Amino acid sequence: MRHTDKILPYLKKKLGSARFKHTLGTTKTAEALALAHGENAENAVLAALLHDMARWMSARQMIAYVKKYKVRVPDLENVVKYNPSLLHGFVGADMARRIFKVKDRSVLEAIALHTLGGPNMCRLAKILYLADITSPDRRHSGVKTIKRLAEKDLDKAMTAASASKIAFVLRKNAWLHPDAARTWNSLIK
Numbered sequence: 001m002r003h004t005d006k007i008l009p010y011l012k013k014k015l016g017s018a019r020f021k022h023t024l025g026t027t028k029t030a031e032a033l034a035l036a037h038g039e040n041a042e043n044a045v046l047a048a049l050l051h052d053m054a055r056w057m058s059a060r061q062m063i064a065y066v067k068k069y070k071v072r073v074p075d076l077e078n079v080v081k082y083n084p085s086l087l088h089g090f091v092g093a094d095m096a097r098r099i100f101k102v103k104d105r106s107v108l109e110a111i112a113l114h115t116l117g118g119p120n121m122c123r124l125a126k127i128l129y130l131a132d133i134t135s136p137d138r139r140h141s142g143v144k145t146i147k148r149l150a151e152k153d154l155d156k157a158m159t160a161a162s163a164s165k166i167a168f169v170l171r172k173n174a175w176l177h178p179d180a181a182r183t184w185n186s187l188i189k
Contacts, residue, residue, distance in 0.1 A: 023052055026048045051092060134147040140164065
């Protein structure tokens with residue numbers, strides 16, 4: 001496995017124990033989904049290990065990182081205003097490229113889109129999106145259904161997962177990122 005000898009110590013140092021445990025659970029889930037769907041399991045493991053690598057950063061640190069490295073974030077102004085934690089996928093993808101020299105576009109796309117999704121996601125990005133929402137530490141309603149769907153049909157699972165994420169945001173009466181809506185709309189076409 002590429003770089004795990006460097007990635008695991010980095011994550012253990014930077015992430016809290018609950019986030020590290022979540023990362024390992026997401027990695028196991030992503031690997032299983034990749035194998036079930038004929039995708040590259042090594043890439044799935046790499047993307048899953050790195051998907052939350054920026055979660056240790058404060059909102060201020062992520063905003064500064066985005067500005068310093070000119071990281072492209074859809075609707076950046078509103079993300080900064082309403083939910084800066086959404087930056088972690090985009091920042092994490094850039095950090096994976098810079099720190100661990102990840103070059104594979106599907107791995108970087110998966111890391112960047114694992115929270116919001118996006119239209120026309122590659123299969124690896126769908127796998128990570130689903131692995132993140134169905135990792136063993138997740139207890140939200142619908143997780144078992146999404147997990148069962150993910151084992152058989154990525155697109156049906158994506159539709160259920162997208163609906164679950166949007167419903168969560170609406171229940172909180174919070175700002176919904178346009179890419180979350182675009183993800184939903186692309187899935188129901």
